Amino acid sequence: MEEFDVCIVGSGAGGGMAAKTLTEAGAKVVLLEAGQDWDAVRDGAMLTWNYESPRRGKSTKDRPFGEFDACIGGWQIPGEPYTTTEGTTWDWWRARMLGGRTHHWGRISLRFGPDDFRRKSIDGKGDDWPITYDDLKPYYDRVDRMIGIFGNADGVYNEPDGIFLPPPKPRCYEQLIKQGAERAGVPVIASRLSILTQPLGGRPACHYCGQCNRGCSTRSNFSSQSVLLPPALETGNLTLVTNAMAREVLTNDKGLASGVSYVDTVTRKEYQVRAKVVVLAASACESARLLLNSVSHRFPNGLANSSDVVGRYLTDSTGGDAMGFFPQRVDQQAHNEDGVGGMHIYIPWWREKDRSLPFSRGYHIEVWGGRGMPGYGFGGGIHRINGKLQGGDRSRGGGGFGAQLKDDYRRTWGSFIGMSGRGEMIARYENRCSIDPDVVDQYGIPVLKFDVSWSDEELLQMKHFHETAHEIIHASGGEPVWDMPTAEDNWGITRPGQIIHEVGTTRMGNDARTSVLNANCQAHDVKNLFVADAGPFVSQAHKNPTWSILALSMRTSEYLIDEMKRGNLS
């Protein structure tokens, strides 16, 4: 059987970057991807009208984010369950497609700041990373140049500037929020998204169709499939196997990884690939699951798990949403609000040095709204604002039909603006995923059981977000549509997992008793085993994780190549 230099599991952000870096360095790589082949240029639904669908673009069971959303997968995948400990919840979004979740992600591309790597030193909670911002900065810089990101160098504390392409201007509704936020003492800067505003590396600039979540047919935004895998394939060093669900990492009698066994999801046949090194990039929880399922007499607690830390310290971002109705936007003259498929402005955490708050970690605010292409259910139910409009017969209450309904929709289109708080959750030992001993998936592979809950730190942080968002809405001349949440409804915090920023399940550290990986994302227990997704994160930061996954994966892959050349991995 052919032996590859490296077997990578997963083709999302982490796996794609590992494939590019390793193959360009000359390694013979096999990449196993559980999902089907999917190509943004060939399969994306860019420039499709919602009315071309019988459901008018409404979400379906298979496409919860809208019918044309570029994701095969979702909150539930038939035949691939997961469970939760009684009294807890966990929402787990998985993609089963080449490129993983990077086709329909939001492309908010934020660096962690220097303080994010040393939180314990600052507030005594959680842990410090074994690396610093300076260790990762050169890789962030190279990711910026390679993939392309727009933004503005604002010099905000702990929100490092990158190598930015010019940002698009704020749209009208974003200007409104910017002015209101600044009146409320909250700073607003240009957003930082991995979308090209100038051509880069043979990819054209964005033409502002605003449909990034459908996959970009001109490859003007970032997905692993459209930006990282093509150069990897061009080297001739990459063997790509789709529909390949990895079951476990195989080991030899020296206790080293020797390959991966997988199930062909179409034929249901079992196969094995042999490799000198294994890189797990199946996403934080799937990689933990693979390790926990790789049980042998030498590794009875799962592979690389002598510390019993695999699956622990799992975090997700906190989340809260607020929406305002802005009467000044009713009856607005039609105007161009085209732009990228995401926000043009961003509210970074502005109280980083304030120690008087009743919670320890910060959040940022994402802004949404505008006059994007309307689809089924847009506006969330016009009847809710009937009383706020003037003229016509408003006596009939909710719903309505005919000419007045159409008129109401036209008049109010774009007069709702929302804000989402996304904050840092503190990593705790007891928040974890582990193997459910009683449940297997359709391939006979034991599934994960989640046991995660928020602490007061996260709840009070989201209380603060809602208070701030209401203040900004009022200061911008709007009225909140939803009531201020209360302690009884946990200050409106989302369910754990719902923000889809799960990290920390195979954390790195200098002490093999309390971490799974060393500072190079190499398993303490198995020197030829690496993790290249968000599993190695020691803490979350309030920042969306993918830019850090990419930078870390590049760093890990280059270390791997050096060690392989030195003969240190066999």
Ligand SMILES: Cc1cc2nc3c(=O)[nH]c(=O)nc-3n(C[C@H](O)[C@H](O)[C@H](O)COP(=O)(O)OP(=O)(O)OC[C@H]3O[C@@H](n4cnc5c(N)ncnc54)[C@H](O)[C@@H]3O)c2cc1C
């Ligand atoms: C709607 C949405 C919006 C988001 N917005 C943002 C954002 O704005 N900014 C940000 O930073 N992040 C965002 N994220 C999160 C971002 O998508 C993830 O952080 C990122 O994709 C993780 O990369 P990954 O390589 O770890 O995993 P993934 O992208 O999930 O890729 C993992 C791949 O591994 C495959 N796989 C899993 N198990 C196996 C197995 N056993 N065998 C073989 N293959 C396997 C999967 O099929 C998948 O293709 C968003 C996510 C979603 C869903």
Ligand code: SF4
């Ligand atoms: S908004 Fe730009 S990057 Fe996004 S799908 Fe359209 S052209 Fe592509």
